[in-house]
Amino acid sequence: MVKKVLIFTLVISCLGAKTGVYEKNCIPCHEDMAVKIDKFFYRYLLKYSSEMEVKNAMTKYLKNPKAENSILVDGLINRFGVKKKTTLRDTELQEALDTYWDQYQVFDKLK
Amino acid sequence: MLVLKNWDINLRSREKKTLRSFLFLYAFLTLLILAFVAFLYYGLERDLMLQNQRETLSNLTNEQIARLKSLHVNLGKEQTYPRDERFNSAIYDSSLKQIFSTLGTHKVNLYEDIYLKADRIYFIKELESYYLGARYIVLEVPAPPTWSEKVFRKLLGYGALIFSILVVIGYFLLGLLLRPMKETIALLDRFIKDTTHELNTPVNAILSNIEMMDLHTLDETVSKKIKRITIASKTISNLYDDLTYLVLSHKILSQDETIDLKVLLEERLEYFSLLFESKKIQLSYSLEEGIYLTIDRKKMTKLIDNILSNAIKYNKMGGMIEVVLSPQSITIKDSGRGIDKNQIDQAFERYTRFDRSVGGFGIGLSIVASIAKEYALHVKLDSVLHEGTTVRISW
Numbered sequence: 001m002v003k004k005v006l007i008f009t010l011v012i013s014c015l016g017a018k019t020g021v022y023e024k025n026c027i028p029c030h031e032d033m034a035v036k037i038d039k040f041f042y043r044y045l046l047k048y049s050s051e052m053e054v055k056n057a058m059t060k061y062l063k064n065p066k067a068e069n070s071i072l073v074d075g076l077i078n079r080f081g082v083k084k085k086t087t088l089r090d091t092e093l094q095e096a097l098d099t100y101w102d103q104y105q106v107f108d109k110l111k
Numbered sequence: 112m113l114v115l116k117n118w119d120i121n122l123r124s125r126e127k128k129t130l131r132s133f134l135f136l137y138a139f140l141t142l143l144i145l146a147f148v149a150f151l152y153y154g155l156e157r158d159l160m161l162q163n164q165r166e167t168l169s170n171l172t173n174e175q176i177a178r179l180k181s182l183h184v185n186l187g188k189e190q191t192y193p194r195d196e197r198f199n200s201a202i203y204d205s206s207l208k209q210i211f212s213t214l215g216t217h218k219v220n221l222y223e224d225i226y227l228k229a230d231r232i233y234f235i236k237e238l239e240s241y242y243l244g245a246r247y248i249v250l251e252v253p254a255p256p257t258w259s260e261k262v263f264r265k266l267l268g269y270g271a272l273i274f275s276i277l278v279v280i281g282y283f284l285l286g287l288l289l290r291p292m293k294e295t296i297a298l299l300d301r302f303i304k305d306t307t308h309e310l311n312t313p314v315n316a317i318l319s320n321i322e323m324m325d326l327h328t329l330d331e332t333v334s335k336k337i338k339r340i341t342i343a344s345k346t347i348s349n350l351y352d353d354l355t356y357l358v359l360s361h362k363i364l365s366q367d368e369t370i371d372l373k374v375l376l377e378e379r380l381e382y383f384s385l386l387f388e389s390k391k392i393q394l395s396y397s398l399e400e401g402i403y404l405t406i407d408r409k410k411m412t413k414l415i416d417n418i419l420s421n422a423i424k425y426n427k428m429g430g431m432i433e434v435v436l437s438p439q440s441i442t443i444k445d446s447g448r449g450i451d452k453n454q455i456d457q458a459f460e461r462y463t464r465f466d467r468s469v470g471g472f473g474i475g476l477s478i479v480a481s482i483a484k485e486y487a488l489h490v491k492l493d494s495v496l497h498e499g500t501t502v503r504i505s506w
Contacts, residue, residue, distance in 0.1 A: 042186060049205035049241040106243050110192045110211045 021092045022099035029083075035076060041104040043071045051105065055097050062086040062093060133285065141277045148273075149266050156262045160255065161225050161232065168198075168225070168234035172250050175200055176238060183242040198252045202245035210243060214251045221247050230254045307354040314351055317344045342385045349420055353474055356413055365407040365485070372436055373398045375408075379415045380434065386423050387432070396434035404506065406486055414482045417475040418443045418502045425500070440505035450494040458492055 030037040048054045061069050065082045072080075086093060178193035179202065192211045194200075201212030207221055220226060225234050234250040321341050326334050376398055380387075387394050404411070422432050422445035430446040450458055459480035476492075483490045483504065494500040 038187060042183065045244040046183065046240050046242065049244045049246045050208065051204070051206070053205060054244075106186070107208075107210060109190050110243070111190055 020095070020099055021088065022096040025088060025092075026096055026100065033080065035072070035080075037100075038104055040071060041100065045104075045106070047071065051101060055094075055101060058097055058100075059093060062088075130285070130289075133288070134281070137281045137284075138278075141274060141281070145270055145274060145277075149270060152266065152269075153262060156265075157227055160258055161227060164232055164252070164255075165225060165234070168232070168250055168252065169236070171195070171198055171252075172234060172236045172248055175248060175250065176236075176242070179238075179242040179245060179248070180240075186243070198250045200251065201249045202243060203247040203249070204244045205241070205246040207247070210245055212249075214249065216251075219249050221249070227254060230259065303354055303357065307351060310347065310351045310354075314344060314347050318348060338385055339389070342389055345382070345386070346420075349416060352413060353417065353478055356410075356478055357474055365410065367405050367407055369403050369405050370408055370411060372402045372404055372441065373400055375411060376415065376434060376436055376441070379412065379419060382416075383419050383423060390423060390426060391429045392423060392426055393429070393431040394434070395431065396436075398434070398436040399438065402436060402438055410482045410485070414479050414504070415441070417479050418504075421445075421475055422447065422500070422502075430499075440503050442501060442503045444499065444501040446499040449496040449498050449500050450492070451496050452494075455492055455494060459490075 026037065030040075044054045044057060048057045057071075061071070062083075063086060065085060067074075067077050067082050070077055070082060088096065175193060175195065175198075182189055182191075182193060192213070194213060199213045199215065201214045201219065202210045203219075203221060204210055209217070215231070216228075219233060219235070221235055223233070223235060225232065227233075230253060232252050232254050234252075236248050236250075238245055238248060317340065321337060321344065324337060326337060329337065376396070380394065380396065419432075419434075422443055425447035426432065426445050427447065432446075433442075433444040435442040435444075459476050479490060479502075482488075487506070489503075489505045491503040491505070492500065493503075
């Protein structure tokens with residue numbers, strides 16, 4: 001019986017586990033931030049418009065984060081600082097950004 | 112000298128064809144120019160109308176942008192695209208991909224500023240901040256309802272006025288163009304008229320004096336000479352008759368009577384007998400009896416004379432002429448030089464001559480055609496070059 005309960009718990013925890021690059025490498029840090037991750041997306045959208053330009057701008061920043069090319073306003077940069085350079089490989093970073101785009105893009109969401 | 116009053120100048124079919132071509136070309140060019148001017152005018156009117164709408168549309172666009180801004184800020188909570196009953200709108204990202212649209216069409220030219228299509232005005236504006244990722248916003252409003260109607264009414268009115276003026280100008284232009292041609296024809300006609308007048312008295316004097324002579328009392332040489340004079344005089348007399356008909360045809364009233372065609376044909380063959388003789392032409396004829404036609408005697412005589420005269424004139428020395436009278440037609444066949452196939456249609460035109468080696472004005476068949484037309488007779492001309500011509504008059 002104990003064995004069965006253990007297996008069930010393991011399956012459930014595996015199902016609920018954060019398996020994607022985005023979920024594993026982006027969400028954990030952003031969850032604790034005062035500015036939520038969706039607000040970052042909308043700021044990028046406001047400045048760069050199309051999918052390709054948004055993703056290019058994000059890639060550029062994540063690979064070489066600097067206060068000058070951050071999307072955040074100066075006040076927030078001063079308060080939270082600039083993040084560390086990404087350790088993800090290009091393919092992983094692309095996958096994470098694709099997931100991020102799919103989650104918040106507005107094309108299918110407007111009614 | 113005769114006066115040229117009531118003188119009709121008949122333009123021949125080739126000239127009429129030229130005139131028709133000129134008029135067609137003139138009308139076509141006029142319409143082409145008018146269409147071009149109308150196109151330019153329409154463009155100007157359209158631009159003016161769009162210019163008048165620009166400010167209103169710009170204000171409406173700003174209102175919509177404010178709503179997009181509000182939606183962008185509240186995007187997590189609100190997802191309904193702002194709509195307005197005064198216009199339809201759409202937003203596009205910087206790669207020109209449509210984000211959302213309430214427009215009636217999917218084809219929008221984002222490179223234009225403002226344009227008119229299918230009675231709808233499209234106003235395009237680039238956003239400074241890309242709310243919802245939108246770089247371009249498009250507003251669609253119906254064009255003012257009576258605008259196009261007004262423009263087309265104006266275009267039609269002015270177009271018709273200008274076209275009428277150009278047609279009048281074209282008419283005068285045509286007059287100028289035709290003047291030299293008319294003058295040439297008038298000159299030729301006047302010459303014939305004057306010649307005709309001067310021919311009458313001497314020809315009559317010669318013929319009546321010859322008739323008064325008793326040829327049997329003269330020796331053979333003189334008699335032969337007199338015969339030649341008779342032939343020449345009859346030729347001139349025939350020509351005189353043709354010219355008289357040509358000049359006065361519209362003034363001569365027809366006196367129709369029932370004519371025995373056999374009798375008339377025999378009379379005319381007898382009249383031309385000396386001419387047949389002079390060219391050693393072998394005449395054969397088959398004339399059925401009891402065939403009558405109600406027609407003016409002078410005109411029927413003229414018709415037959417002209418065909419016979421041509422048959423003799425263009426025949427070769429020692430040739431043949433065959434005359435057949437049947438209940439429905441008269442056929443006169445000769446062994447002359449014939450007419451080229453391509454020229455047969457022109458044979459009935461006045462002053463048309465194919466062979467200038469023999470005398471004449473080229474009016475014979477023109478007279479035949481004119482008389483045939485008056486009495487609804489059918490004239491059929493069959494000819495083989497260098498072999499001969501057959502003229503068939505049927506009724």
